[in-house]
Amino acid sequence: MTDRRQPNLPPVALIASLGILGGVVVSGLSYQYSRNLIEQSQDRARVALARGLVVALSDDLVVHDYAGLESRLLQAMADESLASVLVTDTAGKVLVNLQRDRPQAEPALLFEPTQIPTPGKGQAAGSRTGDLTTRWTVIESGEPVGWLRLRTWSTQTDAVLDLLARQYLLLGALAAALLGTIFGSGYRQIRRQAEQREHRLQKEKAELERKALTDHLTGVYNRRGLELELQRTLENPERRRQAQLAICMIDLDDFKPVNDVYGHGIGDQLLQAVCRRLRGILRDGDLLARLGGDEFIVVFQHCGDAALALQLARRITTGLSTTFRIEDLQVRIGASVGVALDVDAPDDSLAALLQRADQVMYRAKETAKGHVALAPGPTTLESPRVSDLADRLPQ
Structure with missing residues (x-):
C-alpha cells in the first residue's frame, strides 16, 4: 500500500522556529514603539526651547539689540545638548553665532560666515546629519524679522537607542541564522525522508514485479x-x-x-x-x-x-x-x-x-x-x- 502522507517539519523545530520568529518580531515592534516615543518627546522639547527663544529674541531683533541677543543665546547654551545657536535677519545675514566643539566646552562667538542661506518656503524645519540635529524656526513680531537655527547633539538617550538598534540588528541576524539553520535542517530531513520513501516504494515495486514474474519456490521465471x-x-x-x-x-x-x-x-x-x-x-x-x-x-x-x-x-x-x-x-x-x-x-x-x-x-x-x-x-x-x-x- 502506498504511503501518501507528506513529510512535515519536525514539531519541535517548528515550535522553536515560531517562538524565535515571534520573539524577534515582538522585540522589534517594542523597540520601534519606544524609539518613536522618545524621539517625539525630544522633538517636543526642542520645539519648546526654540519657541521660548523666539519669543525672547523677537523684541531684541526689532530694536537691533544684538548685545541682548548674545546674552539670551549664552543663557540658552547652558543646555549642553546645544552645539550651536545662530540668529539671522530675514535675508540670511548672521547676527549672532555661538558654537561649541563638545558638550562640556564653553561656547564661542563666531564672526564667520557672515551670510548663510535660510530655509525657503515649505522647506522642512528640521533635519539630521550624523550626530547633529538642525532646526530652523522663524522669529516673528507681527511679521517675520529673522531666523533662529539650533543645532543639538545626540543625547545619551539617543546613544542608548543606537546601541539598542545595533543589538536588535545583531539579534535579528542571529535569529535569521538560527531560523535558516532550523529550516535548512528541516528541509534536509524532509528531503531525506522523501528520498527514503521513494527508494522504499521503488524497492517494493521492484519486489512486487519480481514476485509476479518469478516462481516463488525456486526464484526462476514463471x-x-x-x-x-x-x-x-x-x-x-x-x-x-x-x-x-x-x-x-x-x-x-x-x-x-x-x-x-x-x-x-x-x-x-x-x-x-x-x-x-x-x-x-x-x-x-x-x-x-x-x-x-x-x-x-x-x-x-x-x-x-x-x-x-x-x-x-x-x-x-x-x-x-x-x-x-x-x-x-x-x-x-x-x-x-x-x-x-x-x-x-x-x-x-x-x-x-x-x-x-x-x-x-x-x-x-x-x-x-x-x-x-x-x-x-x-x-x-x-x-x-x-x-x-x-x-x-x-x-
Missing part, C-alpha cells in the same frame, strides 16, 4: 515472466530471426515418488536443487522458467541447428540424472525433454512453440525415461539423418 522476457524478441521479425530460439520442455522423471516417500519439504528442496543445477548447465543468455510442479522450460538462444539443440538438451538429461544430496538423503531422478526449434515455425507464438515442445516431450516420456526428442516443424517432412541423432518422433 510462465508470465518468460513471456515478458521473450516478448520483444518474438514481436520483432529481425530480432527473432537472429535469436534462433530452441524451446525445451522438461519433465522430471521419478519425482512423484520422492514427494510420496520423503514428503513435500524434501520435494521442494529437490526442485530448488534442480534449478541450481540447470543454471550451471545453461549458457549466458539462455533462459530458465518453471511452469509448476516438476515441469520446467529452458530457452536456448542462437541455437537454430538441430544437432546443437539436441546436444544441449542431452546435457540437461545427463546433468539431472546425477545423484542429488538433500539433507542426509541421496536422491536420484531423471528428466525427459522435448525440443521445438523456432526456425521450423518462425511465425508461431510462444504458446504454440511451447505446445509443440510439450507434445513431443510427453510422447518421448511414454517411450522411455531420460529421452530427448525433437519436434518436427508443422509443415516439414521428417529427416532420417536428424531422426538418427534425436530419435525424432513422427507427427
